Amino acid sequence: MLKFLLRTAAIAAAIAIMPAGARADFPDKPIRYLLHVSPGGATDVMARKLAIAMEKILGVPLVVENKPGGRGATQLAELAAAKPDGYTIGAVTSTHIGAFNQTLKQYKVDSFDWIARLVNEPYLIVVNKDSKITSMKDLVEAANAKPGSVVMAGFVRGSGGHFAWEIMAKSADLDSKKVRWVPFDSVGDAVTAALGNHAEVAIAYVDLVKTHVQAGNLRVVAVMSDKRVPQFPDVPTLKEQGYAADTSWQQMRGIIGPKGIPEPIKAKLAEAVKQALETPELKAYMEESALIPAFQGPADFTANAQRENAVTKEWMTTLGLTR
Template identity: 70%
Template sequence: MLLRFISAASLAVAVIANSAAARAEYPERPISYILHVSPGGATDIMARKLATLLEKSLGVPLPVENKAGGRGAAQLADLKKAKPDGYTIASVTSTHIGAFNQTLKQYNVDSFDWIARLVNEPYLVVVRNDSKLKTMKDLVDTANAKPGSVVMAGFVRGSGGHFAWEIMAKAANLDSGKVRWVPFDSVGDAVTSVLGGHSEVAIAYVDLVKNHVTAGNMRVIGVMADERVPQLPDAPTLAEQGYKADTSWQQMRGVIGPKGMPDEIKEKLANAIKQALEAPDMKTYINESSLVPAFLGPKEFTEYAKQQDALTKQWMQILSLER
């Protein structure tokens, strides 16, 4: 009996040791990086820059796959069925948390492993340069005078950008339903809609509109931040225009994985991501895009996601009471 016990114990130790050794060798093959947006948007651009840096530090390819549509439904379906072995990761933003509470109720913040938060970023209200809307007051007055006449482009309903607009509208004492919200598969598509004259206004980010503003094709009429962004010094904040919106609501970008990933692998990925975010090229990109460095590791990111989930639920209750 004693010999059998010793043999079983030795086998268990060997299995654990072999498993630990295998994880220590991670990664040994390509890591799929699945995005919820179409190519060209803000999330897509940063993800590809991150993937390039991670390929160098991890020593394996990180092919980026765009699975747009359904507010992340296609992306999350692939992620959910993937093995939690660290060879499939995915993009995540505040929009996902909104979708968990609306159209994707089959998921919640506990359905996935939260690996690392990358950055936060302020929301902008942009129009084409020839728009009659010169200020946020123009937008509010036009919407009140002719409900439905202002068409606003953004990511899908319930996304972080959509909630940002609701927060802005509340600060302006405007019934947000007086502005017609048109959802797109990416914020980049929303910006394109404004440039093409199909929508008058868009909720966007600095890196997607900066070049258009510099070229004189677009104008920022409001920034949801405490201070003006350095890259767009002429763009006024909402507060400067008399609208005291909650600027703590920011878009978040991060990385998640299938539920049940080994802690060692999550930590290795998070450390590699942190190193990538500190690379000179990435720091330059983050600065030029007016993104806010906001790295969080697995434990802290999980706690943050749960806090954002609670805040999202609060806003959903507010909106349901008002509609």
């Protein structure tokens, strides 16, 4: 009896001290996937599609939980407090990195484990159909000819889209103050303002404007990408238009987890993401939604997040948005 107890205790102790990653059976219970957005938006839809695909690969359910509120604060607080065992992961976008430098300064890139990047989404400039602007050159000339006459709608100041515009303006040697940047509560609201011609120009994504461009209500002026996007084959890239803007500045989406997840578990999650992105369902969805597959594993993704963070910090300082 004593022997049995001792043996049981020894086995229990061995299991307890074994590093979590060494357990080949990860995952053996459902994984929680926390989102910073309410259900129904593009980020939510993509996450749910990914969860379904990853479920089949990992063999356990991925439970999507919406934790909106406080501009990401609710999600990040819960994520940061979770056990770093791979059973709690969260969605991340470029907006989070912006928040680390503005509203949620208690977090840094280092506060989380960066598990995998999923996709990138290039920014683009659209104008109302009645606008006279047809190219980046027109836009720059209009702004220079009469400062303040061009009104540009976008997401909040300090968002990825705002910096995208600043980067484009810099490449054109245009003082960005000559264009009035009007912050809306979402990129979708900004597109609506351009549709109604309340703002002549808007910064948005391909997916949000695609049908409006096809229907002839909006016109694409420039896409911030090194290649033409398949949805708008006739729109020349910024480079073709003669502007050397850094086109690597795109909206990214990825997966993060609490700090300290064992490497093997991270690798396993990243591999599952990679495989999931290659399933026909997700491929079709990404193509439909004009998302560019941009998988990165933990190491590359962390380096990329650091780089993006450095660019963000620099622009925040330049534009005087740090507080």
